[in-house]
Amino acid sequence: MEYKNLIVEIKDGIGFLKINRPKALNALNSETLAEIGHAGNELNANKNVRVVIVTGEGDKAFVAGADIMEMKDLTALEGAAFSQRGHEAMNTLENMEKPVIAAVNGFALGGGFELALACDFIYASDKAKLGFPETTLGIHPGFGGTQRAAKLVGLAKAKELIFTGKTINAQEAYEIGLVNKVVPHDQLMTEVLALAEKIRTNGPFGIRLAKECINKSLSLANKEGFALEAKDFGMCFATKDQKEGMTAFAERRKSTFIGE
Ligand code: DAK
Secondary structure, eight states, X not given: OOOSSEEEEEETTEEEEEEOOGGGTTOBOHHHHHHHHHHHHHHHHOTTOOEEEEEESSSSXXXXXBOHHHHTTOOHHHXXXXXXXXXXXXXXXXXXXXXXXXXXXXXXXXXXXXXXXXXXXXXXXXXXXXXXXXXGGTOOOOSSHHHHHHHHHOHHHHHHHHHHOOEEEHHHHHHTTSOSXXXXXXXXXXXXXXXXXXXXTSOHHHXXXXXXXXXXXXXXXXXXXXXXXXXXXXXXXTSHHHHHHHHHHHTTSOOOOOOO
């Protein structure tokens, strides 16, 4: 499918979803949010795609937020619909059956930060700037940021970031656990591709079930979480991937997984 505001590509088992509105620093308007949802579903359904990388076009921004020009005259009902469209896009990424890495190549502000937080983890350029400026605009994060940031860094840090609206650099974001790794700007894609490649060669089915267990750990009590883990672990033994992985180990060769 062709997208107006995205560049979507698949190369060697890795899907790329690039937000492509560089003149507006890749700000998310409703059309882009809808396209992210579609592209996410398309990449999810494609069996050849093992890992997805989300990034922004251009050298300056990952995504500088939800589109303020579109939002400024919204009514309350339209605001709620806009927020819902955002939730649908973010949830599509969060619930993909394959790992989704955010390669944050510049500004990740407001809705852009929320987009990165909906990915499984973030690698950031040392030039990246992250934050929630929403309260400086008279609103608050509306694409899941209050929930996802609090779960990642704890209530007090999330409140400090959101109440102040301050922007932090990649190193500060790394130190509080929002970012997995800070990379020199011109090496960001090389590092992210190496990471994606490492993940791509592992068993897709095991990764998919692990992602489900880890995501659900946030809402399940330990007892239910362990029950889910045991059920999913058992399910691995019904797959060709498990047979291949363990046979390859016994035969001292490299495994070739097919995701079944
Ligand atoms: N929306 C629309 N256009 C944007 C934009 C944005 N968020 N950010 C930048 N642009 C546009 C600028 O208007 C400018 O367009 P032209 O004037 O050239 O036409 C172009 O991108 C380049 O921007 P600048 O000229 O400002 O570039 P600078 O290098 O000087 O500054 C900046 C870069 C990132 C510091 C600055 O652009 C900036 O502060 N941008 C706004 C960042 C921001 O506040 N982001 C948060 C947006 S609010 C909700 C739903 C969603 C949300 C909340 C609630 N519900 C409905 C409940 C989420 C809200 C947000 O994300």
